[in-house]
Amino acid sequence: MTVSAAVRSTARRVVTHLVNSASDVVGDDILGRWVRRRVLCAAGATIPASSSFHGGTHFSRPAHLRVGEGCFVNRRCYFDLDGVVTLEDDVVIGHGVTIVTSTHELGPSTRRAGAVTPRPVTVRRGAWLGANATVLPGVTVGAGAVVAAGAVVTDDVTPDTLVAGVPARAVRRLAPPGADAAARARWREEQVG
DSSP states (O other): OOHHHHHHHHHHHHHHHHHHHHHHHSOSSHHHHHHHHHHHHHTTOBOOTTOEEOTTOEESOGGGEEEOTTOEEOSSOEEOOSSOEEEOTTOEEOTTOEEOOEEEEEOOTTOSEEEEEEOOEEEOTTOEEOTTOEEOTTOEEOTTOEEOTTOEEOSOBOTTEEEETTTTEEEEEOOOTTOOHHHHHHHHHHHHO
């Protein structure tokens, strides 16, 4: 590693440490959320003013975070950002959610965890990740989908689907977006019958 690469790597680690420290120190009131967003943006994240992050959330590489309008991330989440994480508009993330973007190539028997490979994670518009859910590398959570609390998502989630379990499996389809009360009732009857 050259001297300039080592300096850049050290600078990135220092900035990440400062971002994570600020996340723990500032409160969850409007000022704290504003400070947290500004610090993340200064570290390279893309977060509009309409989206907010509560405290205690950690980010390995904030520059790989892309957030849409109206998103909400609750307390004590972890974003492994070796690959890009994209949260589209109106995504809600519950307490303690982990999003992982790095995986390992399978190595020889002397060390099975081989080279690190980043794989992006995308959470589409309007999706909701329940408390303590884990989303693994390369997954796309479909628009309007719900990931139940504690689920471990290893494969893509179909839009407007509730998934639960370890590993997460489809539990049921959810009413399509924009359906009025009568349309939702008809839809429920079709799903049951």
